[in-house]
Amino acid sequence: MLYDVALEITYEYASPANAGRHALRLMPATIVGEQRLIHGQVHLVPGPSERLDRSDFFRNAVTDVAYRKSHSELSFRLNARIDRTAVPEAFDVSPSLSGMARELSSIQSLRPDEPVHFLAASPRLTLDPAFAVYAEEWIHPTMSALTAVETIGKALNADMSFDADATTVDTPVLEAFERRHGVCQDFSHIMIACLRSVGIPAGYVSGFLRTIPPEGQPRLEGADAMHAWVRAWCGIDVGWIEYDPTNAVRVGQDHIVVARGRDYGDVAPVKGVLRTAGPQTTDHKVDVIPR
């Protein structure tokens, strides 16, 4: 499926910022067998004093920009065309939960894709016992890892309500979990914390959802902004699978991957530091149109 993606993120500062440095993770990824970036540009207004494109530890594309001139507005625009292939659903040959530890300990590598990076607490995710208590209600040691992922994902989706106004990007995960509400970021973080707590390595994926669903299908939550979902490692044979807890679906052709990491902090679309005194307002628009 071919998509044209347009994203615009704008900031307005009450008092002009006289310097700033940002790391942008906006460009969709190319993933062999799943997704191909045909073309894409990140456009910035005003133009930055410096710009550098690189990739990070997890192989995500990063654009570093620095501003040294005073500015009161800033906009980042992405235009990209992506070819997204359907991910074939594999047979469930994943090990049982009790067998995961053995497979994990056989891994002798720190390559970015290895599950060892995705099992412990990460900067934005502490593994409060509450997550384990919740997750263990739904699983048992003989359950396969893949079934456990889908079971926990469905349970969370049923127990939590989507509420765009309840949380912000900085709301602690535990707080969103206790109140059982939030947006895709909260759904994903909570699911990741639950999976890690029962020994399933899990990471965070940022990306886009097609804006208008195929005919006859409901519109998915999260299509009007950047979206987020979960990837989970289900043993050496199955490897990584992706699951969208906000919509309780396995990730397929409607999802476009931008960046992958341990939690939101690793993939935040715009990360950075400003030298400014006053408050700021921000706006965020997305269009994902199938061609």
Next chain:
Amino acid sequence: MNLEEKVKTGDRRYGLLKSYQPFPGVSDELLDPNGDVRPVWRPFLDHLSKLTAEEIENRFARGNQYLNDAGVYFRQYGQDGAHEREWPLSHIPVIISEDDWQVIAEGLTQRAELLEQVVADLYGDNHLVADGYLPASLIAQSPEWQRPLVGVRPKSGHFLHFLAFEIGRGPDGTWWVLSDRAQAPSGAGFALENRVATGRVFNEFFAKAHVQRLASFFRRFRDHLVELQGESDSRVSILTPGPMNDTYFEHAYIARYLGFMLLEGEDLTVENGRLMVRTVAGVRPVSVLWRRLDSAWADPVELNETSHIGTPGLVEAVREGSLTMINALGSGILETRALPAFLPRISQHLLGERLKLPNVATWWCGEAATRNYVKEHAETMMYSPALSTALPFTSAQTDFIGRDFSKFHKGILESWIDSRNEKLVAQEAVTLSTTPAYQDGELHPRPMSVRVFLARTTNGWEVMSGGFARIGRTDDASAIAMQSGGSAADVWIVGGNRPEKESLLHQTESPFFKAQPGALPSRAADNLFWLGRYVERAEGAVRLQRAYHARLMETADPDAPLVAMIGDYLDQIGVAPEEAIPDGLISMLESAVISASKVRDRFSVDGWLALNDLLQTAKGARRGMREHTDVPHAMGLLLRKITGFSGLVHENMYRFTGWRFLSIGRAMERAQRMSDLLSVFTAKDAPEGSLELLLEVGDSAMSMSRRYAVSLSQATVLDLLAMDTKNPRSVLYQLTEMKEHISILPGATEHGHLSELARSVLQIHTSLAIASPKTLTPEALSDLRDSIAFLTVELTDAYIR
């Protein structure tokens, strides 16, 4: 002969050892296993025995006085927050023989080489993990393994340049490595201060005792840093987390000692992949940064995003290869508590050698076989979080000894070990050797560990001949941390070749030491400017408060017109006149101390002490003041202390740019305050006595009677306090000062044009110079005040923002 009898023999020879009773099964630095004083200690003990208790106390007091005068302090964290406390020096040095030291030095040099290879592998090819020498999950789960640095080769070719090792002596007399410090090791500066203080305590003895000197170590490390900088106009700097850090004193001390700039994260910026320091002369490159800041906090864009003390883009500068970090970002991974479990095998693998100096036996509980071993020996172990990077014995919350669990049912400890699994590390619960500490006229054995410092120099790793010993308060080794009441001692390496006397200040043989290009960081300029302002502001408030209370005592009527007017004026500047020592005044002094604390590397210890003394005097007076009739007296005292401080600073400070900012701050405050006072107290309805008040507050009564034979008039007061070019209290005099300072600041003239700031100050100066007492109406004076106030904005725009 058994141990007890031997100690009795010692008793006869040395009265000091009357109660010196080493613990069974623990080795002692002073006494050998037979209870004889070790040869390396004998000369020192002979010397100490000749002194009376009183003489010893006097000598100790001399050492303390030195530390006090040098401003050495230690920040302690308690329940009521952090406060500075006196440096806890244990005056008896730890004496180690050159032969022993040689073994330590060789062992630690080998370990430094090994750690360099380990960290290079962890941020490089990862063979150690691939080949099974290190578990992947241990590294991947550590918050100290900084993913953004993976694959980044250090510019200098080396990750590690400065290391510290905490070592202790075990019961069998051999030395053990207790902990590796590779992140941003502290203590080397304190070791120097301990040395100076202890050297003063035992001055005649020290001079003849053949103790190895420390200064050459620092000199060669400094030379190494300067070499790394290359042939450029760039700088070597020290990065500190700031004055709230517990070892900030040491950062400032080392910066002063080595002549490097002391910077905070906000002083720095990254431009096109180069690290730059913001100075009053614009941005300037920094090519070597000795960080005293943990990696995670160094860059909020790529590392810990919540850091407010980092520099955005620092990692990029490292990646671009324009910056050498001492040590490389990410080196904190080497401090991981579980790592020593793997080092013996890694040493065989990488170096083909056994560890020359063993580390404390360590077991990572993430593997079943190891865990079983630990469970079998559960009571002899100390347990800590596997990923902890804290020093052993420093955190009672996380470290505990298995034997303390023995009172519980046996199974509890085992099942706990199983449940903690890979999160747990067990270490042999070592007993540290004891060394003498002086207490109540006698020596007592106390547990100790020694911190040894290694620096990379042109000739490879060099070990500092000495170190920093931590001495326990009681016989409990776990109370060895200074936070829990332990103390610090100097370490003397004795024997071998006669040491050459050298210090950093007296060196002739260093051909390539070049002075750092001088440029004042903007933040330092800002703090110096405000220091000048606050001190002057406090002086003004003190003078007014004194005038108020003197008049109140005369009239005993707070509603008398002049008294009431001064009272209102004081209120407006935030000083409540009815309080004897107003809070507003205290907070001005506190602000001055805060500003000064941020630039301690830039002005003298005497100045710092005088300023603190000033604040303490004011606070003391507030507590001790009984009657308001004391106020004029107290204010007089404060005034003398303020002038004392100003005198110290202005007489002794080198005329660098920093001094100019301090002076501009003072001049600006004084000119602004005086023009304001004049505009208020020369108003038409100003009460009788206003002119005398102005003269008094302007400290110009004497100048008045000398200059003007005629009687007091508004015109003569204005002439003297606004326009006189020779009276340092006059507005014009201060404007002249400012004009001169500003004309010398960087960028004051660009391409033959005056900067905006220089133009403004010239304009104000000129218009006042051509004024006359007649044209200086209250309105004109308040305009003058406003235009002086605006200079602060222009100064900030030009140099500080």
